[in-house]
Amino acid sequence: MDLELTSDQELLRDTTRKFLQTTVPLTEVRALTANPAGFDRGWWSTGAELGWTSLLVAESRGGGSVSGAGLRDLALIAEEMGALVSPGPLIPTNVVAQTLSRDASDELAGLVLPGLLSGDSVAAWCAAEPGRPLTPDGMTLRARLDGDEFVLDGVKSPVEAGDEADWLLVTATGPDGLTQFLLPSSAPGLAITPLRGLDLVRRNAEIRFTDVRVPASAVVGGSGGASASFERQIQTALVLQCAEIVGATDRVFDFTVQYAFDRSSFGRALASYQALKHRFADMKLWIESAQAITVDATRAVQADSPDAAEIVRIAKAYVAERCPELIQDCIQLHGGIGVTWEHNLHLYLRRVVLHRETYGDPIQARDQVAILAGK
């Protein structure tokens, strides 16, 4: 967590923590496995009232942040959600809301943003494509112009919250280059198939676009001008992922240290064995490092600093690589109980592995870091 919080930020964090603890404790997260959406709409609206959806939206468009630094505020919420493996479409809804706030016409923003802000509706960002790196030039979903309409063809997968979303922000290769469209999930020609997934409550879908016709008014930003927004969307998603991963991993490390004090073997606490103490020391290094780089990345993206693109990918590469390993180590240190369904460890592992692989994996992140370094 950021070590320099304003009192308003502390309040935001504490309120979120309390709300999550009372409404979606881990027992409830387990129970939500049976819920097709993985979360309750009414619950999400209450979260929206606490600020979960408005922090990246300009005040002039109905949003507002706590500290004047909305992404830093939102990262605090993401961390709390990670610590409790909370449900809810935090990343896609915020990415879409931010994009609409910055790029959409007044008409489109007026139509869609109020619902997203109040939590009455939910949005998904259709970016990833099967087997392709998530880069602007990696998009095979095509948008061609037919009269004054665009026609979309292709497939997006995995799409976070894709089955639940009311609105879809689609990143496509248009006639003029990278272009984004906002369409209702009820648009004809869409085939939305829920996917099975690791995480118990965060769901993904595959969305096929067959001759999906959208009006020119559905374009967000200019036709062919979406590269900068795309980069901003990726950066936002990566920051929120890292924050969730760090929140989750910090919690697991914490209760694993406690376990080492509480459980004994051969008449001694586990925490007294040097072989284990050294592993805990390494883990302490990793968790502090993961937190440090996440905070740096959050601040860099918030400030739009020139090296933000690189730092945020450095964060993703490190955090998404190291933290799942760290949690696996914690499982090892729990012994047999660690690999049971009953123990909560796997809930955390599921979440961080989901984040490891989506919106670009560590291998892709490292590759982009090297490319950026060479520029």
Place this chain on the structure above:
Amino acid sequence: MTEAPTASGEPREDLDAFRTRAKEWVTANLQPLNGADPALGHATDDADHVIRVKAIQRKIWDAGFAGLCYPAEYGGQGLPAAYQDAFIEVSYGYELPRLFNTPTFTIILPTILDFGTEEQKKRFIPAALKGEELWVQFLSEPTGGSDLAGALTRAERDGDEFVLNGSKIWSTYAWKSDYALCVARTDWDVPKHRGLSVLIVKVHQPGITITQIKHVDGTEEFCQEFFDDVRIPARDVLGQVNDGWNVASRLLLHEREAVSGSSPYAMAPRTAARENDQVGAAALAQVSGGADDPRVRQLIGEARVLTRVHTALVGRIATSIRTGRLPATAGSIPRLSNGVMRVRLATIAIDIAGDRAVAWHDGDPVGELGVAYLGRQGVCIGGGTLEITRNIISERVLGMPREHAEDLDRPFREVRTNTPTQRNRS
């Protein structure tokens, strides 16, 4: 991590003005490195090196940029660490007197500030800042380095003097140095931590024999010293007699800061990031056409990730210690990070270089990467091994039970020790 003592009141000059002035001075007065080894600069041989760094440090002193974070009453500038950072930033890529950084500026002088008498501080701190005196650490012994409190080198009181006998080893640059801090046993009848003293020792004086030890990379910076009835004035004890462990522990704290790249007193990049950020490796890859190779790109990416994360960690831990979120012993976390990171960087470098790192044309710098790989573990040993570092983190940061020790409550005389290496006098 140590907060550099700040000046009483506001700094005379704001940070931006300072930076501009420093930049002008550096550009006009220091030599660009232009590919020279940052540690050695433009020195042509080892002896020349000492003369050269002392001259450069003197220049820095004369210009008022020496000891930026040291108190003004001892010759420093009494500025906050941000000024130090600014100086480092503008002098990056220029030849700096790095030999002074470790241990003189980052370890020894801070310890003298902590424990020295007024007289000692006035005598030694300005002299070092002026570039007149280099320091070395006489800590490790042939019988053991990790167990520093198990020192067997003895100092016996004789009137106004102490008489030193024994041997120290692995001291870096001892032969180039002027003074040493030396841990010696002054009482054998109390438990080990209570019978030590720290002495200020003039390195080149009767009774001290220095031999150089060849390092795996071929250099001979390592030394062993033999003490035969070396006489040291009693006023040159740092701190109290028999309270040496207290002094040494603080020294180790400063050392961990120095080794992790987070000391506010270094006149060179505080973190490894810039020196090590593998732009070098990237350039190397270009040479072999490797930057287009996805395998090489992974390695370059990984190197940049490691160095940038380390930089972030150093900042976070410093803030954590300053604000009390973590105890001062958490300085061991960046120390561990530094060791682990540099080991990996050495491997990455040789992986990128491939067979050119093991068989190379005379003068091809790629060969140095192979040599560096051979000495890779040095960064995990010097300044306390990573095993000891992990003990500190688990025991003093996470609060886990300490390892069982056989020697804590017994008079040191009765404790099992390694047989001291006898000096061959023939």
